[in-house]
Amino acid sequence: MLILYGFDVSNYFNMVKLALAYKELDYKKHTLYPNQSTEFLALSPMGKVPVLETTQGCLCETSVMMEYLDVLHSERPLYPGDxxxxxxxxxxxxxxxxxxxxxxxxxxxxxxxxxxxxxxxxxxxxxxxxxxxxxxxxxxxxxxxxxxxxxxxxxxxxxxxxxxxxxxxxxxxxxxxxxxxxxxxxxxxxxxxxxQVQQIAADRKVANVDFQKYIASLS
The missing domain is CATH 1.20.1050.10 (Glutathione S-transferase Yfyf (Class Pi); Chain A, domain 2)
Structure with missing residues (x-):
């Protein structure tokens, strides 16, 4: 099972969400903000989101994830053509x-x-x-x-x-x-x-409440 780490307000997180939704791939979402904890750095070398956990290990960088998903599931390609x-x-x-x-x-x-x-x-x-x-x-x-x-x-x-x-x-x-x-x-x-985009926008609106609390906690 694929696991996507990040939060619904992040534009890069939503890029991967859209790729997964468009290709109709099942995955679990794990809400997480960027951080420098030892545990998260083991998944994401720079402590950034999103991170995609696969059965073989974790991937960071959004464009890399989209390319991987296209290889993993060739139907409804994100990179169509020759x-x-x-x-x-x-x-x-x-x-x-x-x-x-x-x-x-x-x-x-x-x-x-x-x-x-x-x-x-x-x-x-x-x-x-x-x-x-x-x-x-x-x-x-x-x-x-x-x-x-x-x-x-x-x-x-x-x-x-x-x-x-x-x-x-x-x-x-x-x-x-x-x-x-x-x-x-x-x-x-x-x-x-x-x-799919409209659903992601709805998710983002709901998640923005907690995100604003998170931002306030940093100040």
């Missing part, structure tokens, strides 16, 4: 993660938690997100999905990366990030209509 098509999907996954999700994360403290972020950091984030979404627009097909006609791992990474980044751009800079990539707004709406 070897080159699979590589292009992996390319899109990395573009979303490295140039949209990670830059936006630097402004999370201010946008989501009411903390202060330096003006220089915000300028850097704004520049990085412009470059990231423009790069994605040059690479993605949006026909209607990111890599073409079929849903893929790239759409999962886009959904939970670009959605958060769009909130950052709107609240911090009053800019519509998705409008900068033709087809991105429509794709985001399509993805949010998926029953």
């Amino acid at each position: 070897d080159f098509a699979k590589a292009k999907i992996k390319e899109l996954v990395k573009l979303c993660e490295l140039y949209i999700e990670l830059p936006a994360r630097r402004c999370y403290p201010e946008v989501f938690f009411g903390q202060q972020v330096s003006l220089e950091t915000k300028k850097e984030v704004k520049r990085a997100l412009f470059k990231g979404i423009e790069g994605l627009a040059r690479t993605a097909k949006f026909s209607p999905y990111l890599a073409g006609s079929e849903f893929s791992a790239a759409d999962i990474m886009f959904l939970y990366s670009a959605d958060m980044a769009a909130i950052v751009m709107q609240k911090a800079f009053d800019i519509d990030l998705l409008a900068l990539a033709p087809g991105a707004t429509e794709l985001m709406a399509r993805l949010k209509e998926m029953p």
Whole structure:
């Protein structure tokens, strides 16, 4: 039995949840926040979530988990197509993660938690997100999905990366990030209509109550 460690407010945790739900794989959920305990570091070398426990051991890093799940269960593939098509999907996954999700994360403290972020950091984030979404627009097909006609791992990474980044751009800079990539707004709406995505959103709303208590306990 697969065991997924993490919490329902985490966008990376929800990426793996969507992959599991889309592929209709059974698993157990173990709610856990990032920590540096000896016990958890034995599962996750950096103390990060999510972590996927398998019968052979544990895996960390979301993109690695999605690739593993695709090998484990080939039906409803997350990386459809020939070897080159699979590589292009992996390319899109990395573009979303490295140039949209990670830059936006630097402004999370201010946008989501009411903390202060330096003006220089915000300028850097704004520049990085412009470059990231423009790069994605040059690479993605949006026909209607990111890599073409079929849903893929790239759409999962886009959904939970670009959605958060769009909130950052709107609240911090009053800019519509998705409008900068033709087809991105429509794709985001399509993805949010998926029953699995709607269930994950409902789970996130419920879990946010405990998450806010957890954040308050850190201060």
